Amino acid sequence: MTHNLIPKMVAPGVQRSKAKAVNAAETRELYEKRQQIYPKLAKGKFRLAKWIIMILTLSVYYLVPFLRWDRGADLPDQAVLIDFAGRRFYFFFIEIWPQEVYYISGLLILAALALFLASALFGRVWCGYACPQTVWTDLFITVERLFEGDRNARIKLDRSTWSFNKAWRKIAKHAVWLLIGMGTGGAWILYFHDAFDVLRDFFAGEAPLTAYIFFGLLTFTTYTLAGTMREQVCTYMCPWPRIQAAMTDREAVNVIYRTDRGEPRGAHKKGASWEGRGDCISCRQCVAVCPMGIDIRDGAQLECIQCGLCIDACDDIMRKIDRPTGLITYETDDNVDRFTAGEPPRYRFVRGRTLVYAGALVLVASVMLTGLLNRTELELNALRDRNPNFVRLSDGSVRNGYTIKVINKAHETRHLEFVVEGDPRIQVRVLGADANAPRSLMVASDRTQDFIVYLTLPSDAIDEAREPITFRVIDLSTEEFADAASIIVTGFEL
Amino acid sequence: MSETPQKPDTDEISGIETTGHEWDGIKELDNPLPRWWLWIFYASIVYSVIYMVLMPALPALPGMSSGDSDHTRGVIGNSERANVARDLAALDAARADGFSRLEGISIEGIEADPQLLGFVRAAGQSAFGDNCGTCHGMGAQGAIGYPNLNDDVWLWGGSYDDIRTTIRFGIRTEHEQSRYSQMPAFGRDNILSFQEIRDVTDYVLSLAPDAAIENADAVARGRTVYAAQCASCHLADGSGDRAVGAPGLIDHDWLYGGTRDQIITTIERGPFGVMPAWEARLDEGMIDALTAYVYLLGGGESADPAE
Numbered sequence: 183m184t185h186n187l188i189p190k191m192v193a194p195g196v197q198r199s200k201a202k203a204v205n206a207a208e209t210r211e212l213y214e215k216r217q218q219i220y221p222k223l224a225k226g227k228f229r230l231a232k233w234i235i236m237i238l239t240l241s242v243y244y245l246v247p248f249l250r251w252d253r254g255a256d257l258p259d260q261a262v263l264i265d266f267a268g269r270r271f272y273f274f275f276i277e278i279w280p281q282e283v284y285y286i287s288g289l290l291i292l293a294a295l296a297l298f299l300a301s302a303l304f305g306r307v308w309c310g311y312a313c314p315q316t317v318w319t320d321l322f323i324t325v326e327r328l329f330e331g332d333r334n335a336r337i338k339l340d341r342s343t344w345s346f347n348k349a350w351r352k353i354a355k356h357a358v359w360l361l362i363g364m365g366t367g368g369a370w371i372l373y374f375h376d377a378f379d380v381l382r383d384f385f386a387g388e389a390p391l392t393a394y395i396f397f398g399l400l401t402f403t404t405y406t407l408a409g410t411m412r413e414q415v416c417t418y419m420c421p422w423p424r425i426q427a428a429m430t431d432r433e434a435v436n437v438i439y440r441t442d443r444g445e446p447r448g449a450h451k452k453g454a455s456w457e458g459r460g461d462c463i464s465c466r467q468c469v470a471v472c473p474m475g476i477d478i479r480d481g482a483q484l485e486c487i488q489c490g491l492c493i494d495a496c497d498d499i500m501r502k503i504d505r506p507t508g509l510i511t512y513e514t515d516d517n518v519d520r521f522t523a524g525e526p527p528r529y530r531f532v533r534g535r536t537l538v539y540a541g542a543l544v545l546v547a548s549v550m551l552t553g554l555l556n557r558t559e560l561e562l563n564a565l566r567d568r569n570p571n572f573v574r575l576s577d578g579s580v581r582n583g584y585t586i587k588v589i590n591k592a593h594e595t596r597h598l599e600f601v602v603e604g605d606p607r608i609q610v611r612v613l614g615a616d617a618n619a620p621r622s623l624m625v626a627s628d629r630t631q632d633f634i635v636y637l638t639l640p641s642d643a644i645d646e647a648r649e650p651i652t653f654r655v656i657d658l659s660t661e662e663f664a665d666a667a668s669i670i671v672t673g674f675e676l
Numbered sequence: 677m678s679e680t681p682q683k684p685d686t687d688e689i690s691g692i693e694t695t696g697h698e699w700d701g702i703k704e705l706d707n708p709l710p711r712w713w714l715w716i717f718y719a720s721i722v723y724s725v726i727y728m729v730l731m732p733a734l735p736a737l738p739g740m741s742s743g744d745s746d747h748t749r750g751v752i753g754n755s756e757r758a759n760v761a762r763d764l765a766a767l768d769a770a771r772a773d774g775f776s777r778l779e780g781i782s783i784e785g786i787e788a789d790p791q792l793l794g795f796v797r798a799a800g801q802s803a804f805g806d807n808c809g810t811c812h813g814m815g816a817q818g819a820i821g822y823p824n825l826n827d828d829v830w831l832w833g834g835s836y837d838d839i840r841t842t843i844r845f846g847i848r849t850e851h852e853q854s855r856y857s858q859m860p861a862f863g864r865d866n867i868l869s870f871q872e873i874r875d876v877t878d879y880v881l882s883l884a885p886d887a888a889i890e891n892a893d894a895v896a897r898g899r900t901v902y903a904a905q906c907a908s909c910h911l912a913d914g915s916g917d918r919a920v921g922a923p924g925l926i927d928h929d930w931l932y933g934g935t936r937d938q939i940i941t942t943i944e945r946g947p948f949g950v951m952p953a954w955e956a957r958l959d960e961g962m963i964d965a966l967t968a969y970v971y972l973l974g975g976g977e978s979a980d981p982a983e
Contacts, residue, residue: 569815573826573974576927581826581974613972614787632794636974 226494367400775961800969863944
């Protein structure tokens with residue numbers, strides 16, 4: 183390996199970087215030991231966008247648990263809370279019970295469809311800007327740069343023998359990484375308990391064991407995935423790069439090297455003509471800044487997360503050598519072919535693929551919205567006793583037992599009128615009911631309450647093996663009601 | 677499988693050594709193990725050593741065992757038996773509050789308290805399944821010779837206190853407060869002739885208000901037998917006497933079966949159903965919960981005799 187780090191001038195004022203694309207298509211092999219990538223700091227509008235999105239997404243992650251939302255006295259006031267102990271999921275004005283977990287499934291389907299749509303329109307914008315793996319890796323690289331310097335300084339440091347200078351920089355970097363990892367793990371648990379309470383309990387050593395376990399897990403995964411594994415997570419662990427190929431097409435806007443402008447590439451001497459050659463001067467700045475270690479000039483490849491940093495790097499060079507920017511740019515495959523053929527570009531954001539994704543997105547969203555808007559806050563289930571199936575009393579009448587489950591999702595205690603519709607001769611007994619109000623059921627706010635109900639059919643009313651009945655609870659103050667159908671088994675034989 | 681070649685065999689396409697094993701022309705590449713796999717393997721070995729130090733693991737050599745164990749105890753002294761004992765103690769502690777609230781409370785008090793009602797139904801159901809279901813059935817629906825506890829027919833009384841007494845002292849046990857009575861085996865002990873048993877059976881079958889009388893002569897003869905032999909316990913009108921556990925003979929409920937043959941058998945042999953005294957086996961709180969559970973199955977009677 184050469185240690186000659188003296189750069190070569192490729193154009194006036196432009197040095198050729200010694201960067202090698204360690205993951206370049208032609209040298210890529212299966213089962214090779216990972217080579218460290220040293221991304222150089224890029225400057226430009228996409229880098230700026232990445233900084234802003236990094237700040238936004240991290241702020242959301244760390245601050246959302248502290249947002250409050252008033253739900254009344256007995257309920258948690260945390261705006262976003264996954265309450266496993268209380269079996270509730272709170273999201274601002276939405277409250278989801280375990281049996282309504284299909285809303286979460288719906289949310290995941292929405293997220294997937296949104297990802298498909300974004301891919302069909304703009305390629306891997308999620309991967310390049312908003313994916314937690316990208317955001318945290320970016321953050322970790324920033325920390326690395328802070329202690330070890332930019333690309334060349336880092337390469338030099340890694341090649342140098344151990345010294346105090348190397349040691350303190352490495353130790354400090356890993357310490358800060360660990361701290362960030364702990365912050366990530368620490369914030370994770372805030373979503374599962376009251377944020378303020380669990381934060382205090384955590385440091386007092388009184389938080390639930392699961393809090394410490396997940397703190398440890400998330401610390402570990404953040405540290406390893408963003409610190410030491412980085413691009414391998416995207417290339418080997420994440421399924422999305424594989425699926426992505428099916429979601430995009432020639433008309434999707436992707437980060438692309440414009441072969442029509444760039445080729446044939448080569449070093450450019452000062453004052454030489456640009457006629458008959460491409461704009462690419464093989465400075466390899468696009469390679470130097472790439473966090474994935476690829477060469478974008480090889481064309482679309484599954485390693486590319488399309489973060490746009492190579493665009494920033496290339497535009498910078500193009501301005502230096504006084505050529506138009508956009509040699510690497512967001513463009514469609516189709517348009518690159520059109521440029522090559524001398525045709526004007528054409529953009530079709532509305533096409534079959536995007537219509538299908540957008541249509542599915544709207545459909546699922548409206549189904550979920552309808553469900554949420556029509557969500558009942560009062561439900562009734564009736565479970566008839568099967569053992570014994572029925573009880574014959576000494577006077578020949580027949581009794582059936584039922585467990586009535588009343589679900590009150592409202593945030594107020596309900597006083598419900600209990601009605602049994604069916605044969606008017608049925609005698610109703612609610613176990614534990616007040617003698618003065620034998621048909622009145624009380625259910626506390628946000629709770630499910632069981633009641634034992636005995637129905638007795640007098641012997642002279644028995645003329646069928648089974649009779650249909652309907653249980654109904656009515657909230658007289660709101661006029662809401664809920665029904666549950668059941669039967670009375672009489673044991674009557676013809 | 678072929679013999680192992682002398683020289684390492686290298687696969688032409690991949691350039692990787694093979695293990696030298698060959699199956700029908702298929703060779704196995706001798707790739708190194710993935711690093712992550714190897715590290716997990718090493719970590720497992722380290723973990724197993726730590727585990728053996730911390731937890732009971734190795735069969736102990738003579739002299740090394742401590743107490744009654746025949747294996748090393750591990751330095752953190754984990755014992756599954758102790759864990760079970762601790763869990764049971766924790767369970768008792770968790771239930772203690774519920775049981776203490778049952779002490780001396782009336783059944784009306786239990787019914788009026790939804791929390792206590794839920795507690796006795798849960799505790800009672802589990803105790804019933806463990807102790808009572810074998811005879812009475814898991815749903816307390818009973819069987820021939822074993823009363824159905826859901827209905828309103830009670831041999832020894834269906835008030836909360838009656839049920840509690842029955843559970844505590846049992847039926848026909850050796851406990852001095854046990855419910856006790858005995859119906860003679862009229863046939864086996866030659867108290868009645870077979871004809872008399874048939875006659876009295878006809879009479880018993882005619883006692884129900886809606887009974888159809890088939891053989892009026894037999895019923896008339898049976899009435900005499902009944903008055904002499906049965907009425908002292910089952911009472912003259914056949915309504916039964918709970919003081920001696922004599923069932924009513926006029927309702928639709930027959931503990932030992934209501935067909936003619938079953939009734940004849942019952943009179944001939946004289947039933948002697950027993951139930952253990954649970955006082956010695958269950959603590960007071962559990963008996964309270966069990967009583968309330970049985971009472972609330974639907975057949976419990978008010979203690980007030982006026983009702």
